[in-house]
Amino acid sequence: MGDSQNAGLALKFIIIGASVSGLTAAIALLKAGHSVIILEKDPQLGGVGSVPNGSGCAQLPPNACKILLDWGLEAEIQATCAPVSGFSVYKYGAGDLSDPDYLGINLWDPEMLIEARGGYMQLSHRALIRILHDLALKSSTASSSINENETRLSVVSGAEVVSVDCDACSVTTRLGDIYKGDVIIGADGAGGIVRRILMDEEDLSPEDDILTGIAAYSAIVPNKSVVENAALKPLFDAQPGCTLWLGSNRGVRTFPVGQEHDVSMLIYTTDSSQDGTWIQEAEKKLPDILGPCNEYLRNMAQSTGIATCVQIKEHCKLDSWVTESGKVVALGEAAHPLPPGSVHAYSIGMEDGVFLGKLFSHITDHDQITEFLHAFQEHREPRCASIYQMEKDYIYQITLPDGEVQVQRDIAMRARGERGENVLGGDLQEMMEDFRMVFGYDAMDDADEWWMTWGRYRDSSARLSQSEGNIFNMLFASMSSNTCEDVGQEEGEEKHYVHEFDTHDHDI
């Protein structure tokens, strides 16, 4: 796929956080010939904490899957992922164990998946981290025409970054080690230090994040428990294997995880105020937060391992993903957090990493760093914002409180199900159409497009300005002063970067 291209200038990147966004960015930057140091606060990649078997399930919709395929990971995908073709929809609180109240089925259009050049896959969080980590190591040893003899990747675990000097472009870990680079990437999540620095610069505080009152509980049912439970097994044997349960202020999704065919159970509930993390055991047991529910769900909740609980928050929006110093950037959850359990929780961070790496495959001069980081935000932000809105709407729809709107939703779903049509329709179908657009996105192509449309012209004009020296500069100065007059800009007023890149439609 021609994704390896050495940049004209090799830079040293410090990445804070060795999770999905951090590792993906590292791979893309290594492929572009740069050096990377990744600092991870947890002693073990993929997180363990008080959840030794992990509760996390990574959803890889086609836009994420194709990134792995383009990186030659087809065999790993086949060996570790469970493919998903759609989901069956049930009512949360009705029906008994043998006869849950079924509304209908929704299948991903196979043509859409082919068009999008990737399947819909699910695997454990930890398995994905291992795959990305292995590929990062491999990419660091692939030959590079620049800095041939340098070790281009170090991954340091147990290295919590406790301070960042944005001007000096250095970080200090809790153990007192100092690392210095050309660029710092904050892939350290929504609660990370880089997001905090950006918030401080904008006079925002974590108290500005708003709790929605809904928490996401997550746990894994081991395959053995499903296979040995005569009541649970038939539902998972039935295609497509994923289920969605609609309740009042509650919703549940279950989906197969990995080739082991464990089952991930994700519950949205208003019955918990714990502000937990993905590596911290939930204070309440799953059966205690289910409320009135179908016996099938209760039975499944009793079969899960340790659960985690993460609150859904409306995180405050950052105006800038780049610090005032112009050398530190946030990506993934650190830049634009999504609600836990979102379809695109993983894919959007992976796209960020690929996009950033591809951008920096074109760097030829240190002076371009800040501009490239701002271009990253400008180009990625509209897509991230629209996906965020879709994910929010989706959770709202599946947890609709009982009432007239919910009654109409269920009647319509049931009717479509009885006609043998996809059960989602109306607002939800529109949402599915949006997903169709989102699935088709290709982060590498988008970054290439940015370069072909904007970046290379700026690059060649910069080169020209160097080679032509004073004469060109004088000419350029007179031209730009005319332009300032044309647009009514004050003489001497600095022109902000956003005016220099025209916005254009993004393929979402």
Ligand SMILES: Cc1cc2nc3c(=O)[nH]c(=O)nc-3n(C[C@H](O)[C@H](O)[C@H](O)COP(=O)(O)OP(=O)(O)OC[C@H]3O[C@@H](n4cnc5c(N)ncnc54)[C@H](O)[C@@H]3O)c2cc1C
């Ligand atoms: C164990 C685990 C399981 C998960 N399971 C799910 C799931 O089932 N469903 C879901 O939707 N999402 C899950 N998530 C969240 C999911 O990983 C993210 O939503 C998404 O992948 C994008 O993540 P990210 O890489 O941007 O940030 P994150 O995944 O949040 O990663 C941030 C990384 O930065 C590290 N870090 C933070 N602060 C520092 C510091 N100061 N110094 C060094 N390192 C630091 C963290 O330890 C972490 O590894 C899980 C996360 C973890 C850690």
